[in-house]
Amino acid sequence: MRIALFGYGKMGKMIEKIASERGHDIVARIDVDTPKIDFSNMDVAIDFSMPDAAFANISNCFEHGIPVISGTTGWLKDFDKAVTLCREKEGAFIYASNFSLGVNIFFELNAYLAKMMKNLDQYDVAMEEIHHTQKLDAPSGTAITLAEGIIKNSNYDTWKLGQGDGKEIGITSKRIESVPGTHTVAYNSAVDSIEIKHTAHNRQGFALGAVTAAEWIVGKKGVFTMKDVLNLG
Numbered sequence: 001m002r003i004a005l006f007g008y009g010k011m012g013k014m015i016e017k018i019a020s021e022r023g024h025d026i027v028a029r030i031d032v033d034t035p036k037i038d039f040s041n042m043d044v045a046i047d048f049s050m051p052d053a054a055f056a057n058i059s060n061c062f063e064h065g066i067p068v069i070s071g072t073t074g075w076l077k078d079f080d081k082a083v084t085l086c087r088e089k090e091g092a093f094i095y096a097s098n099f100s101l102g103v104n105i106f107f108e109l110n111a112y113l114a115k116m117m118k119n120l121d122q123y124d125v126a127m128e129e130i131h132h133t134q135k136l137d138a139p140s141g142t143a144i145t146l147a148e149g150i151i152k153n154s155n156y157d158t159w160k161l162g163q164g165d166g167k168e169i170g171i172t173s174k175r176i177e178s179v180p181g182t183h184t185v186a187y188n189s190a191v192d193s194i195e196i197k198h199t200a201h202n203r204q205g206f207a208l209g210a211v212t213a214a215e216w217i218v219g220k221k222g223v224f225t226m227k228d229v230l231n232l233g
């Protein structure tokens, strides 16, 4: 498969390594200073760039009929526009706030736990995410997906960065040198706490998930999620 990387930073380089090991060709490494993009020579694009660059990259790919795997976080105000454009152009698109198998299992566990806790008013939920100090967005995309999973399955109706109150889920964001990504969901009562936690040890799981999604999407049309790719739930 001929893969174009949009964003050649920490994730772009890790995806290049994993994709090459799986026999794919990296035909373009597009970064902020790339003058002109040749769309004629790629089967799929994988975007791990920056919040203010992602939507333009994704739209550009749809305009040229290229399927897109989108991992960049912090650009979701434009997500609905991307979906509309994908459908208009009969393209193919997967966005995931987190491509790792472990986090996608964790998303399912989070939804299941939220359902069980729904009517137990003695517990309050709180979330924490920890990432490296270069991260531009807060809370993390993964934390937002976890909060949405709780909202869908509980009486909480919104999330907030910082301390939550009433029906708000509070999300604490911490930035610590070199941490790839740690997410904790805790239900706290006066007598005990229940916590679920996912810890990424490195970026390989994110990259493998993105390459697996790229392999899966080629030849398909539509807007999909990692649940479709991984057959979870």
Ligand SMILES: NC(=O)C1=CN([C@@H]2O[C@H](COP(=O)(O)OP(=O)(O)OC[C@H]3O[C@@H](n4cnc5c(N)ncnc54)[C@H](O)[C@@H]3O)[C@@H](O)[C@H]2O)C=CC1
Binding pocket: 006, 007, 008, 009, 010, 011, 012, 030, 031, 032, 048, 049, 050, 051, 053, 057, 070, 071, 072, 073, 074, 096, 097, 098, 099, 100, 134, 206
């Ligand atoms: N969905 C997932 O599983 C994961 C998502 N991420 C997200 O992926 C994004 C990238 O993460 P990292 O690689 O760690 O960041 P990074 O800062 O190491 O790399 C981003 C790269 O994008 C480049 N860039 C800036 N403007 C661009 C443009 N217009 N077109 C193409 N490239 C451009 C930068 O020059 C840089 O090389 C972040 O939003 C991060 O939150 C990171 C890990 C996993």
Ligand SMILES: O=C(O)C1=N[C@H](C(=O)O)C[C@H](O)C1
Binding pocket: 073, 097, 098, 131, 135, 139, 140, 141, 142, 143, 180, 181, 182
């Ligand atoms: O910026 C990162 O590094 C990561 N970003 C994603 C997020 O915002 O959830 C996924 C992962 O946690 C690493």
